[in-house]
Amino acid sequence: MIATVAATLASAVAYRAYVAASPYGPSGGSWPGLAFGIAGTAAMVLAGLLAARKRVRTWRLGAARAWMQMHIWLGLLAVPLILFHAGFRLGGALTTTLMVLFAIVTLSGIFGLVLQQFLPATMTARVPLETLISQMDHVRDGLAADAYELVASVVGVIAEASEEQASLAAEDEILKTRPGNWKQVARKPAAAQPGPDAALLKDMYLREIRPYLRRDRRLRTPPPDLRALAGRAPEDWRPKLERLAAICDESYQLAVQERLHGWLHGWLLVHAPLSFALFVLMVFHIVIALEY
Numbered sequence: 001m002i003a004t005v006a007a008t009l010a011s012a013v014a015y016r017a018y019v020a021a022s023p024y025g026p027s028g029g030s031w032p033g034l035a036f037g038i039a040g041t042a043a044m045v046l047a048g049l050l051a052a053r054k055r056v057r058t059w060r061l062g063a064a065r066a067w068m069q070m071h072i073w074l075g076l077l078a079v080p081l082i083l084f085h086a087g088f089r090l091g092g093a094l095t096t097t098l099m100v101l102f103a104i105v106t107l108s109g110i111f112g113l114v115l116q117q118f119l120p121a122t123m124t125a126r127v128p129l130e131t132l133i134s135q136m137d138h139v140r141d142g143l144a145a146d147a148y149e150l151v152a153s154v155v156g157v158i159a160e161a162s163e164e165q166a167s168l169a170a171e172d173e174i175l176k177t178r179p180g181n182w183k184q185v186a187r188k189p190a191a192a193q194p195g196p197d198a199a200l201l202k203d204m205y206l207r208e209i210r211p212y213l214r215r216d217r218r219l220r221t222p223p224p225d226l227r228a229l230a231g232r233a234p235e236d237w238r239p240k241l242e243r244l245a246a247i248c249d250e251s252y253q254l255a256v257q258e259r260l261h262g263w264l265h266g267w268l269l270v271h272a273p274l275s276f277a278l279f280v281l282m283v284f285h286i287v288i289a290l291e292y
Contacts (some may be wrong), residue, residue, distance in 0.1 A: 004073040008080050011036070015084040026087030029289070033085055040081030041282065047074040048279060051272070072113060079106055092138050098285055101278045108271040119264045127257040129250050135252055137238040141167055144213045150240045151205045152190035160206055163214075196234060204229050209244060213251050217258060223248035 018032040019025070025290075027033050050071040082102060090096040125132060131139050148164035157165070168187055208224035215221055223245070230241050 002071060004077045007077055011039075011080055011084060026084075028085050028091075030086065033087065036081050037085035040078045040085055041286070043074045043078040043081060044282070047071045047078065048275060051275075066072070072109075075106065075109055094281070094285055098278070098281050100273055101281065105271060105275050105278055108267055108274070112267040112271060115264055115267065119260055123257060123260045123264075125158070127253045127260070129253050130257055131254065133258070133261055136258060140213070140217075140254060141250065143247050143251050144210070145171070146211055147209055147244055149187050150244055150247075151201055151209070153188040154191055154204040154237065154240065155194045155205075156191045158205070159200065161210060162211075197232070200229060200232060201237070209248065210249055215245075217255055220259075223252045261277070 014032070015026070015036070018030075022030070028037055040231070043269075047070065050067050079102075082099075086095065086099065090099055145164050145167040148158065148161050149168065152158060171187065191198075204224070209226075212221065212224050226241050226245050226248075230238065233241065
C-alpha cells in the first residue's frame with residue numbers, strides 16, 4: 001500500500017511538471033505520455049497475472065495472499081498512470097471503449113474487494129450451519145427426508161411424499177450394502193397406524209413444511225411457523241416439532257448462504273471477462289499506436 005501511494009504521488013508530481021512544460025497540453029504520444037502508458041500497462045499486466053497464478057496453484061510461485069495484494073495495489077496504481085497517459089481525455093472510439101472498460105473493471109474489482117471484506121463475517125453470523133456449496137442439493141434432499149421421517153413416524157406413510165420415500169429407500173439399500181461406510185443410525189419406520197390428532201400434523205406437513213423444503217431456492221420465503229400446531233398437538237410431539245422447526249431453519253440458512261455466496265462470487269462474472277476484453281483491446285491499441 002505504501003509503495004502504491006508513493007508511486008501515485010511521484011507520478012502526480014511528474015505529471016504536473018510535464019503538463020506545465022507542454023505548451024500544447026498532455027499527449028499520449030509524447031515521451032512522458034508514453035512513459036505513463038508503459039508504466040500503467042505494466043501495472044495492469046502484473047495485476048492480471050493473478051488469473052494465471054490461479055491456474056497453476058501447484059507451482060511454488062509465492063503465497064496466494066501476496067499475489068492478491070499485488071493484484072489489488074497494482075490494479076489501483078494503474079488508474080492514475082493510465083489517466084496521466086490519456087491526459088484525462090477519452091480520445092477516439094477505441095480509446096473511449098478502452099477507458100470505459102477500464103473504469104468498469106476497476107469499479108467491479110473495488111466492489112468485489114468490499115464484498116470480500118464484509119460478506120464472510122455476515123455469512124458466519126447469519127449462517128451458523130454453513131455447508132459446502134457443492135453439497136447443498138444433497139443437504140436439501142437430506143433435510144426433506146429427515147422431515148418426512150419425523151412426520152411419517154406419527155401419521156404413517158404419506159403417499160404424496162414419493163421423493164422422500166425414494167430417498168429413504170436408497171439410504172436403506174446403501175446401509176445394507178455398505179454398513180461400515182455410511183451412517184449407523186437407522187431411520188425411524190413409518191407408523192403402522194396414525195397417532196391421535198395425526199391429521200393436524202399431516203396437513204401442516206403437506207401444506208407448509210414439505211412445500212417449503214422443496215421450494216425454489218431463489219424465493220426468499222421465511223420458514224413456516226409451527227407454534228400454533230405445537231399449542232394444539234399432544235405433548236409427546238414437542239421434540240418432533242422442535243426438530244421440524246430446526247430443519248426448516250436450516251433450509252432457510254442454506255438459502256441465505258447461497259444468496260450471499262452468489263454476491264461474494266457473482267461480481268467475477270463481470271470483472272473477469274471484461275478484464276480479458278480490456279487486455280485484448282489494449283494490445284490492439286498498442287499495435288495501432290506503434291504503426292501510426
